[in-house]
Amino acid sequence: MMENGDLREIIENIRFFITEHNEINLKNMLVDTHPADIADIIVNLEEEESEYIFSLLPAEQASEVLAYLPDYSRAQIIEELEDERLAELVDEMDSDDATDLVSELPEEKAQKVLEVIDFQDSREVKELLRHEEDTAGGIMAMELIGVNENSTVDEAIEQVRKRAEEVEEVYYIFVVNDQQKLVGIVSIKKLILSSGKTRISAIMERDVISVTTDMDQEEVARIVKKYDLVAVPVVDEQGRLVGRITVDDVMDVVDDEASEDIHRLAGITEEVEIHETSTLKISRVRLPWLLFAFFGEIGSAAVMSYFEASLKQILTAAFFIPIIMAMGGNAGIQSSTIMVRGLALGDIGLLHAKKQIFKEFKVSIINGLICGLLLFLIIGLLFSKLEHPFRFSAVIGIAMFFIIINATIVGAIIPLFLKRINVDPAIATGPFITTSNDIIGLLIYLGLASIYLVYFA
Amino acid sequence: MMENGDLREIIENIRFFITEHNEINLKNMLVDTHPADIADIIVNLEEEESEYIFSLLPAEQASEVLAYLPDYSRAQIIEELEDERLAELVDEMDSDDATDLVSELPEEKAQKVLEVIDFQDSREVKELLRHEEDTAGGIMAMELIGVNENSTVDEAIEQVRKRAEEVEEVYYIFVVNDQQKLVGIVSIKKLILSSGKTRISAIMERDVISVTTDMDQEEVARIVKKYDLVAVPVVDEQGRLVGRITVDDVMDVVDDEASEDIHRLAGITEEVEIHETSTLKISRVRLPWLLFAFFGEIGSAAVMSYFEASLKQILTAAFFIPIIMAMGGNAGIQSSTIMVRGLALGDIGLLHAKKQIFKEFKVSIINGLICGLLLFLIIGLLFSKLEHPFRFSAVIGIAMFFIIINATIVGAIIPLFLKRINVDPAIATGPFITTSNDIIGLLIYLGLASIYLVYFA
Numbered sequence: 001m002m003e004n005g006d007l008r009e010i011i012e013n014i015r016f017f018i019t020e021h022n023e024i025n026l027k028n029m030l031v032d033t034h035p036a037d038i039a040d041i042i043v044n045l046e047e048e049e050s051e052y053i054f055s056l057l058p059a060e061q062a063s064e065v066l067a068y069l070p071d072y073s074r075a076q077i078i079e080e081l082e083d084e085r086l087a088e089l090v091d092e093m094d095s096d097d098a099t100d101l102v103s104e105l106p107e108e109k110a111q112k113v114l115e116v117i118d119f120q121d122s123r124e125v126k127e128l129l130r131h132e133e134d135t136a137g138g139i140m141a142m143e144l145i146g147v148n149e150n151s152t153v154d155e156a157i158e159q160v161r162k163r164a165e166e167v168e169e170v171y172y173i174f175v176v177n178d179q180q181k182l183v184g185i186v187s188i189k190k191l192i193l194s195s196g197k198t199r200i201s202a203i204m205e206r207d208v209i210s211v212t213t214d215m216d217q218e219e220v221a222r223i224v225k226k227y228d229l230v231a232v233p234v235v236d237e238q239g240r241l242v243g244r245i246t247v248d249d250v251m252d253v254v255d256d257e258a259s260e261d262i263h264r265l266a267g268i269t270e271e272v273e274i275h276e277t278s279t280l281k282i283s284r285v286r287l288p289w290l291l292f293a294f295f296g297e298i299g300s301a302a303v304m305s306y307f308e309a310s311l312k313q314i315l316t317a318a319f320f321i322p323i324i325m326a327m328g329g330n331a332g333i334q335s336s337t338i339m340v341r342g343l344a345l346g347d348i349g350l351l352h353a354k355k356q357i358f359k360e361f362k363v364s365i366i367n368g369l370i371c372g373l374l375l376f377l378i379i380g381l382l383f384s385k386l387e388h389p390f391r392f393s394a395v396i397g398i399a400m401f402f403i404i405i406n407a408t409i410v411g412a413i414i415p416l417f418l419k420r421i422n423v424d425p426a427i428a429t430g431p432f433i434t435t436s437n438d439i440i441g442l443l444i445y446l447g448l449a450s451i452y453l454v455y456f457a
Numbered sequence: 458m459m460e461n462g463d464l465r466e467i468i469e470n471i472r473f474f475i476t477e478h479n480e481i482n483l484k485n486m487l488v489d490t491h492p493a494d495i496a497d498i499i500v501n502l503e504e505e506e507s508e509y510i511f512s513l514l515p516a517e518q519a520s521e522v523l524a525y526l527p528d529y530s531r532a533q534i535i536e537e538l539e540d541e542r543l544a545e546l547v548d549e550m551d552s553d554d555a556t557d558l559v560s561e562l563p564e565e566k567a568q569k570v571l572e573v574i575d576f577q578d579s580r581e582v583k584e585l586l587r588h589e590e591d592t593a594g595g596i597m598a599m600e601l602i603g604v605n606e607n608s609t610v611d612e613a614i615e616q617v618r619k620r621a622e623e624v625e626e627v628y629y630i631f632v633v634n635d636q637q638k639l640v641g642i643v644s645i646k647k648l649i650l651s652s653g654k655t656r657i658s659a660i661m662e663r664d665v666i667s668v669t670t671d672m673d674q675e676e677v678a679r680i681v682k683k684y685d686l687v688a689v690p691v692v693d694e695q696g697r698l699v700g701r702i703t704v705d706d707v708m709d710v711v712d713d714e715a716s717e718d719i720h721r722l723a724g725i726t727e728e729v730e731i732h733e734t735s736t737l738k739i740s741r742v743r744l745p746w747l748l749f750a751f752f753g754e755i756g757s758a759a760v761m762s763y764f765e766a767s768l769k770q771i772l773t774a775a776f777f778i779p780i781i782m783a784m785g786g787n788a789g790i791q792s793s794t795i796m797v798r799g800l801a802l803g804d805i806g807l808l809h810a811k812k813q814i815f816k817e818f819k820v821s822i823i824n825g826l827i828c829g830l831l832l833f834l835i836i837g838l839l840f841s842k843l844e845h846p847f848r849f850s851a852v853i854g855i856a857m858f859f860i861i862i863n864a865t866i867v868g869a870i871i872p873l874f875l876k877r878i879n880v881d882p883a884i885a886t887g888p889f890i891t892t893s894n895d896i897i898g899l900l901i902y903l904g905l906a907s908i909y910l911v912y913f914a
Binding site for chain 1: 489491493497500501527614617618621626627628644645646648649650664666681682683684685686687704705707708709711712715716718719720722723724725731732734736737739740743744746747748750751753754755757758761762765768769772773775776777778779780782783784786787788790791793794795797798799802804805806808809816819820823824827828831832835887888891892895899
C-alpha cells in the first residue's frame with residue numbers, strides 16, 4: 001500500500017528514471033506496486049509519460065490498472081493502444097470492466113476487439129452491452145459461482161476450484177434450480193464448515209435478496225446499503241440468475257450519486273466528466289441554470305422598477321437590498337440542503353413531511369428574530385442622520401424577519417413537493433429556490449418600505 | 458426483502474393489528490422479516506407503537522434491529538428499555554454495534570450495562586470506547602479470525618468453526634506472528650482450495666493493506682474504496698492486530714462524509730442529528746454562517762452608500778443589482794462546488810491546480826460573454842426611454858461579463874487554497890464565496906457605473 005504522502009516522491013523518482021530511460025529500475029518499481037497505486041501514479045503524470053509507463057506493464061497488471069483508472073485517463077491510454085494489445089487486455093478483464101471499456105471505444109475498434117478476444121468473453125460482453133449503463137444489468141459482472149440446489153458441498157467446492165482463476169473474489173455461491181432460477185445463497189464460510197456430502201439445498205439461505213437487471217443503480221445501492229451486503233445476485237424477468245454486483249461497484253455508485261446531488265444543488269444538472277477538456281461542453285452544461293436565474297432576476301429588476309418612486313424618495317433603502325437578498329438566499333439554501341440530503345438518504349420520509357416543515361418554521365422564527373433585531377440596531381445606529389433612524393430601521397428589520405421565515409419555508413417545501421411528484425429534489429432546488437426567494441424577498445422588502453413611506457415618512 | 462412500495466401497506470397492517478391487540482399475527486409477521494426491514498417499519502410508526510413492536514421481538518432479532526436503526530430512533534427505544542433487557546441485547550451484539558450503543562447511554566446506565574454483560578464483551582466494549590468516534594479504532598469491531606502464521610489450513614478452519622456463532626461474516630482470516638503483529642491475510646476461498654496440512658504462511662498474501670487505530674475514518678474510507686476491499690484489518694502503533702472494519706461500516710462513513718460536505722457547502726458547518734428536536738440547537742448550528750453573511754453584506758451596504766451620489770443620478774442602475782449579485786453568486790457556486798467535490802473524491806489534485814483554474818477561466822469567459830451580451834440587449838431594449846439606452850446597457854453588460862469571470866475564478870481558487878493549507882475546502886466555501894463575490898461584484902458594477910456617469914452621461 002502506498003501512503004498518501006508518498007505519491008509526490010514516487011512520481012519524482014519515476015520521472016527521473018524516465019528521463020534516464022532506466023527501464024529496468026522502472027519495471028522493478030512497478031512489479032510490486034498495487035494496480036490502484038499505479039493508476040494513481042499514471043493520473044499524475046504527463047500524457048506521454050503515462051503512456052510509456054503503461055507500456056512497461058505485463059498484460060495482467062495492465063488490465064487491472066485500466067480498471068482502476070478514471071474514465072478520462074483510461075480514454076487517453078486506450079486511444080494510443082494497438083488493437084492487438086487492447087484485445088489482450090480486454091481478455092484479462094472481468095466481464096463488467098471489459099464491458100465498460102468496450103462501450104467507451106469507437107464502434108469500429110469495439111467490433112475489432114470483440115472479434116479477436118476469447119469467444120466466451122466476447123459473448124458475455126455483448127450480452128452485458130445490451131443493458132442500460134445505469135441499471136443493475138449495466139454494472140453487473142457475469143463471473144460468479146452458481147450451483148444447482150441438488151449438488152453437494154464437495155461439488156460446489158469443486159466449482160470454486162475450477163473457476164478460481166476467473167472468479168477472483170468469492171464470498172457467496174448462488175444456488176439455482178433446474179430452470180436456472182435463483183433459489184438460494186450459501187456463504188463460503190458455511191461451505192467450509194459443512195461436510196462434503198451435504199446437499200446445498202440443506203444449508204442454503206432461501207430468503208435471498210436479489211435485484212433485477214433493469215433496476216436503477218441507485219436503487220441497487222440503496223438495497224446493498226440497507227441490508228449490508230457484500231455482493232448481490234442479479235436475476236432477469238424470469239428470475240433466472242444472470243450476474244452479480246459486488247460492493248466495490250456499489251461504492252462507486254454511492255459516490256456518483258452523491259456527486260450528482262451536490263452538483264445539482266449548485267445548478268449543474270447534467271453531468272460532465274471532471275476532466276472534460278472542451279470548454280464549450282462545460283460551459284453548455286452550466287448555462288441552463290445560469291440563464292434560468294438570469295431571467296428570474298430580470299423579474300427582480302422589474303419588481304424594483306415598479307417601486308421606483310419609493311426608492312427615489314428614500315434611496316437608503318436600496319443599500320440593504322444585497323443583505324436582504326443574501327440572507328434569504330442563505331437561509332433557503334440551508335433548509336433546502338437539509339431536505340434534499342435527508343430525502344436522498346431516506347433519513348427524511350414523506351410520511352413525516354409536515355413535522356419537518358413545522359420544525360423549519362420554528363428554526364426560521366429564531367434565526368429571523370436574531371438577524372432582524374441585529375439589522376434593526378445596526379441600521380438605527382449607523383444611519384442616525386435620518387430623521388427617524390429607528391423607525392426606518394424597524395421596517396428593514398421586520399422585512400428581514402419575514403424574509404428569513406419565507407426563504408426557510410420555501411427551501412423546505414419545494415424539495416418535499418418535488419419528491420412527492422417523483423422529481424429528483426436536488427435537480428430544481430439550488431438556483432430555483434435562490435431565484436424565487438430573491439423575487440419574493442424584494443416584494444416583501446420594497447412593499448414594507450413603501451407602506452412605511454406612505455404612512456410614516 | 459421488502460419492496461420499497463410495500464412499506465406503506467405493511468405499516469397499515471401492523472397498525473391494524475396493534476389496535477386489535479393481535480399479538481400472534483404481529484409476531485408471525487415479524488418473525489420472517491429482515492431486521493433492516495423491521496427498522497424501516499419502526500422508524501415510520503408513532504413512538505408508542507414502535508416501542509410495542511420492539512417489545513415483541515426476541516433478543517437476537519431485537520439486537521440486530523437496534524443496529525439497523527438510525528441514532529434518533531434507537532435513542533427513543535433504548536430510553537424506555539429496562540436495564541436487564543438492554544444488557545441482554547448488548548450481549549447479542551457485535552462489539553462495534555455494542556460500543557456505539559453503550560456510548561449513547563447516560564453514564565450511569567452505561568456502567569450498569571457493562572457490569573451485567575458477559576465479561577469478554579464488556580472488556581471489548583471498554584477497549585473500543587477508548588478510541589475517538591471518527592477514527593478507525595472508533596468504527597472497528599473486534600470479532601475477527603486471526604491465526605498464527607505457523608498454523609495449518611486445518612487449524613485455521615477449526616478457528617472459523619469455533620467462532621462461527623460470534624464472527625458472522627468471514628471473508629478473510631488475518632495472519633499474525635508470535636508477537637501478534639499482522640503479517641498476512643488469507644481469503645476464505647484460498648482456505649477452501651488449499652490442502653489441510655498446508656502452512657498458512659505458505660498461502661497468505663504478505664502485502665496486506667491495513668489501517669491504524671488512530672486513522673481518520675475518512676482516510677479509512679478512501680483506502681477501502683481505492684483498493685476495493687471488503688474488510689480491512691486494524692493495527693495498533695506496534696503493528697499488532699486489534700480489529701477489523703467491514704465495508705458496510707465504510708459505506709456509512711462514505712454517506713456521512715458526503716452529507717458533511719453537502720451541508721458545509723450550504724453553510725451548516727457543525728453536524729446536527731437530522732431528527733434533532735431542539736429548535737434552539739438547530740438554529741444555533743445554522744447561525745454562524747448566517748451571521749458571517751450578515752456582516753459581510755453590511756459591507757455591501759457600505760459599498761452602496763459610498764456610491765450614493767452615482768445611484769441618485771441614475772437610479773435605474775440599482776434595478777440591476779439583484780441580477781448582478783445573483784449571477785455572480787450562481788457562477789461562483791458552480792465552480793466552487795465542482796472543485797470541492799473533485800478534491801473530496803481525489804478527482805482533482807493539487808498537482809494540476811493551475812490547469813483547473815485556467816479551464817474555469819475559459820468557461821467563465823464564454824458564460825460571461827453570453828450573459829453580458831443578453832443583458833446588454835435586454836436592458837437596451839427595455840429601457841429605451843433613457844437618453845442613450847444602449848450606452849447605459851453596455852456598461853451593465855460589461856459589468857456582468859467581468860463579474861461572472863471574477864466569481865468563477867474566486868469560486869475555483871478558494872477551495873484549492875483551503876486544501877493547500879489543509880482546511881476542508883467544503884467548510885468555508887459556500888457562504889464565504891457568495892458573500893465575497895457580492896462585495897467584489899458590487900464594487901465592479903458600481904465602479905463601472907460611476908465611470909460611465911463621469912465620462913459619458
